[in-house]
Amino acid sequence: MSKSVLITGANKSIGYETARRLGEAGYRVWLGARDAARGQAAAEALSALGHDVRFLQLAVDDDASVQAAADRVTREDGKLDALINNAAIPGSYAEPINETLADIRHVYDVNVFGPIAVTKAFLPLLQAAGSANVVNVSSGLGSLSLMADQSYLFYGANLLGYNSSKAALNGVTISLAKALAPLGIRVNSANPGYVKTDFNGHRGHRSVEEAAEIIVRLATAGADGPTGGFFDDEGVLAW
Ligand SMILES: NC(=O)c1ccc[n+]([C@@H]2O[C@H](COP(=O)([O-])OP(=O)(O)OC[C@H]3O[C@@H](n4cnc5c(N)ncnc54)[C@H](OP(=O)(O)O)[C@@H]3O)[C@@H](O)[C@H]2O)c1
Numbered sequence: 283m284s285k286s287v288l289i290t291g292a293n294k295s296i297g298y299e300t301a302r303r304l305g306e307a308g309y310r311v312w313l314g315a316r317d318a319a320r321g322q323a324a325a326e327a328l329s330a331l332g333h334d335v336r337f338l339q340l341a342v343d344d345d346a347s348v349q350a351a352a353d354r355v356t357r358e359d360g361k362l363d364a365l366i367n368n369a370a371i372p373g374s375y376a377e378p379i380n381e382t383l384a385d386i387r388h389v390y391d392v393n394v395f396g397p398i399a400v401t402k403a404f405l406p407l408l409q410a411a412g413s414a415n416v417v418n419v420s421s422g423l424g425s426l427s428l429m430a431d432q433s434y435l436f437y438g439a440n441l442l443g444y445n446s447s448k449a450a451l452n453g454v455t456i457s458l459a460k461a462l463a464p465l466g467i468r469v470n471s472a473n474p475g476y477v478k479t480d481f482n483g484h485r486g487h488r489s490v491e492e493a494a495e496i497i498v499r500l501a502t503a504g505a506d507g508p509t510g511g512f513f514d515d516e517g518v519l520a521w
Contacts, residue, residue, distance in 0.1 A: 284334065286362055286411075287501060288312040288355065290342050290400060291369025293324040295479035296419070296497070299490035300366060303498045305333025312355060312362075314369070316341035342369045342396030343388075352403040362407035364501040367397035368419040370447075372481055378442035386443035393447035398454055401469075405462075413466045417500045418455050420471040420512065424448025427520035436476070452512060452521055459510030468509035472496045473519055 286309060292301045293315035305311045305328050313328065313335050315321025325337035336358075340351040355362060373389040374381055397418055401408075408414040423445040428434040439445070452471050459469040474493030477486040496515040500507070512519040 284308055284310050285364070286310040286312065286355075286359055287364040287366065288314055288338065288340075288351075288362055288400075288404065289366040289368055290314040290340060290396070291316075293317065293320040295481065296474055296477060296490050296493045297366070297368040298324055298328075299494040300368065300497050300501075301335065302328055302331070302333070303494050304364075304501065305331070305335050307498070307502065309334070309363070310359070311335040312338045312351075314338050314340035314342075314351065316344075316347070316369075340400070342367075342400055343391040345399060348399050348403045352407065355404070355407055360407070361410035362404055362414065363411045364415045364417070365401060365404055365408060366417045366419065366497060366501055367400060367451075368497070369396060370419065371444075373441060373443040375441065378440055381442050389443035389447050390450070393444070394450045394454065397451060401458060405467075408462075408467050409465050413505045414468070415501050415503055415507065416458065416462070416467060416469040417497055418451050418469070418471045419497060420451050420455070420473055421445075421448045422473050422475070422514075422519070424450075424452050424471075425473075425512070425520055455512070456510055456521075463509055466505065468503065468507055470500045470508060470510070471512040472500055473512065473514040475514060 291297045292313045321337040328335040341347040370393045455471040475488040477493040
């Protein structure tokens with residue numbers, strides 16, 4: 283039986299490239315997307331390359347959608363070898379004092395509670411795989427150490443909701459890594475770097491191919507792979 287992976291927010295950008303890479307590596311890919319037309323089109327494009335890719339409707343901030351997605355994978359596969367919590371939103375890009383509480387709550391719903399909800403719903407499937415990886419796609423902007431360091435290249439990128447949501451996601455990584463280690467499930471955070479995508483109006487300087495590298499590496503790690511860590515493609519990052 284081939285290995286399987288679920289990637290949330292995989293209809294475009296970093297998630298899509300990660301899906302392509304894992305499809306190429308022989309994984310069955312559950313391509314998560316909140317929008318059926320966009321998700322279906324992306325899955326068809328990857329299937330046309332000869333990969334085993336299935337569109338899975340999944341809005342990470344909608345509990346019913348998350349549960350329906352887990353139910354479908356349970357019925358059709360019965361296990362999941364890797365989960366990549368990739369879907370996220372930047373929020374309004376307003377100055378911290380102008381970012382509304384409603385916007386910040388929405389950012390947390392997608393970027394923090396979404397990955398928690400998806401991981402919990404798919405836990406029985408990850409456990410059934412015997413050995414599994416969860417990759418939380420975080421950001422350098424979620425590193426408290428880097429964001430407090432005036433010499434950090436992105437020190438001035440001060441997004442209240444987004445940055446703190448990724449710091450919270452890193453906390454989720456540490457907590458779940460400890461809780462799930464006895465079940466053979468590794469949990470890590472990945473920083474893809476500043477990537478040219480719709481997320482930032484294509485201002486990033488890295489390609490989606492470069493961004494996918496660390497995500498793929500963590501998602502495909504074996505039982506001797508790391509857990510409870512924060513990595514980019516050059517190594518370990520400070521929390
Ligand atoms: N780009 C960067 O420079 C950068 C840097 C550091 C970290 N990251 C992280 O990398 C990940 C991917 O970013 P990206 O640049 O590829 O972003 P992107 O181009 O904006 O793509 C985001 C994906 O998430 C999906 N999504 C948004 N809200 C969702 C929801 N509620 N439920 C399910 N899916 C949802 C989007 O779906 P729709 O197409 O339907 O909107 C899209 O597929 C994110 O976690 C981001 O925080 C990005």
